[in-house]
Amino acid sequence: MNVSRRIFLSGSASLIVSAPIISRAFGSTSTKKNLVVIMLRGGMDGLTAVPFIGNNILRKARPDIGVDKPIKITADFALHPQLKKFKKLWDKNKASIFHATSIPYTGRSHFEGQYLMESGGTVPYYDKTGWLGRALDTANKKSLSISLPMPLILRGGKDLDNFMPSANRLPSDETLKILAADYHEDEVLSNVLRTIRKRPIAMMQTSKNSSQDVKRLAKIAGQQLVQPNGPSIAVFDIAGFDTHADQGGDYGEHAKKLKQFDEIIGTLEDELGSAFENTIIVSLTEFGRTVDQNGGSGTEHGYGSAILMAGGLLPKSKIIGDWPGLEKKNLFEGRDLDSSIDARAVYASILARVLDRDHREIIKNAFFNANLPDMSQRIFG
């Protein structure tokens, strides 16, 4: 790893001071910038996605579920072999990894963790809105979630929509008007129906094909993101990373899920074309997984994981972070990869870049004024 703990810490301290200048330096342009957040539910194993190969600790800790054919990207780190598109972007200086990071939650419950990764707060089930939604509240940008529910992460924002392809057909707007009249006393229902009635034609069309294949979903999102008046924010939701048993290595359950993530990125790159240059895609998960494999050739709930980032807004490919090491003494509670930085700092800096906002303003609006260092220079510098 090319960053030591000492350099990292001094770097972040100076960045707090210079934050406003950096934000101004990026300036605001009329070009539409896009942010895609891919939520990976169940606890994405950062050590499977981006294994540490600097020593053999990980291999020894995971005799049955190690990654056999890692794609080496630095002296110390590799990519999981299913992250093929991501690797291509890495080679084009359009992918980065923030390793050994987590939201500030150590309780190891999926459902508390997932709530917090979306709410951006520190008390589970407390805040009713999400960090992305709050950041967007004043940003005048549209967002689209590729999911059936409106995920917590977007709640609190304006101009939200969500979508999944369906074969059933809506009635005419005349009929919807009857409902609109009925809903008018209910603000939430009214807003939901208003968005439905304003949907672009492409999202009104029905499809006999009810497949929820991620490539297809990514294509739909991409088609909307490239529209000049379309959404600038997209959210995906993949579940199934909770591999307590039969996690697999190069193949298997965790690999399958990583492949889905990779396919979303690859499809978005194809679909966005030149707009990919103004796009950043980031992963989000509730926690990482234990270093050791467990009794069922799986892993347990852990702490530190990795944030995978891709897109043309990244200036060069790099692994960012302060690697705590996998030696027992460096593990969180003796079992998990530690987190060297509050993951919310990474998301805040990305938001500042995409929304052309001051880092402090983002922290205030989206993250309850939490003490989050500005990572802009580390990610975009």
Add this chain to the structure above:
Amino acid sequence: MKTKAFIRRVGFGLKPDEQVPKNALDWAKEQMLVVPKLIWPGRIYSEKEMLDIRVDFTTSEDKLQKTEKDPSKAKAKKRKLYRRTGRKFFERYELAIRHHQAVYGNQPVFERFWHFWGNHFAIVDKNKLPVFNTGPMQREQLRPLMTGRFADMVYDMTLTWPMIKSLDNFKSRGPNSAFNVNRRRKNKPEKGLNENHGRELLELHTISPQAGYTQVDVINAAYIMTGWGFIGGKKGVEAKKIGYLGSLHEPGTHTVLGKKYKTEGFSSKTKGKKQLRNLIENLCESEDCINFIAWKLCRHFICDDPKTEMMKIIIDAWKKSKGMLPDIHKAVLEATWKYGEPEQKFLSPETWLIQIARMTGADWPGNPKIFEYDFESRLNYKQKKISWILGELGHLPFRAKQPNGFPDTEAEWLSQEYLVRRIALVNNPTQIGLYKNSLPLIDISKKMVNKNFDDPRKLLGILRKLENKNSNSNSLIAVLCSRKVLKV
């Protein structure tokens, strides 16, 4: 609450020919005393039969994959296997039994609670559990438990085949169990603990993280659970029995939330076996558990943000009855009757679908005869549509993505895409068994509104405006997707 609103809140509304009960609270409470028989006239497969079929399927599929290398032959054989074992049939069949019971049964309030508990002990969508096992388990094991003690329900549900399978406990072994000591002696790699089930027993099924347990408590709960898993399996064939293997159990005393669980018994086969029962008993009588379950029941039946005074009614009944479910259920009904307000709960898609079917008298999920299957043919549209529709609505009840089951609040269920799907479904009413050639749809709508609303004036007003517009399915959309039907 008012009578009809209450009937929709805790049940599925009134059928077109159903009498309005004189005392709705008593009507609901009486339903909690006896487990209603399934009214499905067709064959009911026992859980054991379904396990046999499952194991036949998994073993045959495995064999097929290993032996048939010719892709086109493999495809044909696979299709035959799928049909012979009902691979695509059984989930739909179970859904049909469940919906038939809810739409036509005489204890709809009991059915609502059954759905609640099925979701509380959610089995995730993996390993073909929704196809062969989840429905039969809920029918055969969960239903009868609903008139007993909560602690017994937790214990028995913990040890059901689908739960053990889905939460991986059959893979968990004590690090110092006889099994691992033996492996160490033979220089073989150990097979360790799996925390999954222990954690969810605490977090989801009993006390919730509010109880403040630590990682050490989770590990100790998982130690207590070691030994419980499948027994009697052969290599390559899934075992069908759940039991206790002392040789896999972590020996010694384990402490969970300050309470010690000692090893009881002398035989190495049963030593430690009682720890799980003792743990569950203690968990279930703790304040944390009682509060959590009372809160969850209030959130399901009363409002998204339950208040202390609502929960208190349930907590008091729980303590007085020592955790007897009929008393707890009756208290939930009393609290709902007392504190429920109109248009307060946004219905989940499945509950909404069942309600509109029951209230309109729709032919849903269809005549049971159409679900008679020869295990040779391709499934037809009428057999398939129940899972397709529930899938479109986003609520296939046996297919929770995570073990916390399906959500329960308006924020989770009200979105653009969810609403589009409800409106689009009613836009094609034949799908849910509302046929234009029976009664005119506007008359069905009127009848349903008159029967099911304490004050039907607003909805009747909407229908009046549509009367001369020759817009039959519009009248259904206007009513079935109205705020007053979506939110009870």
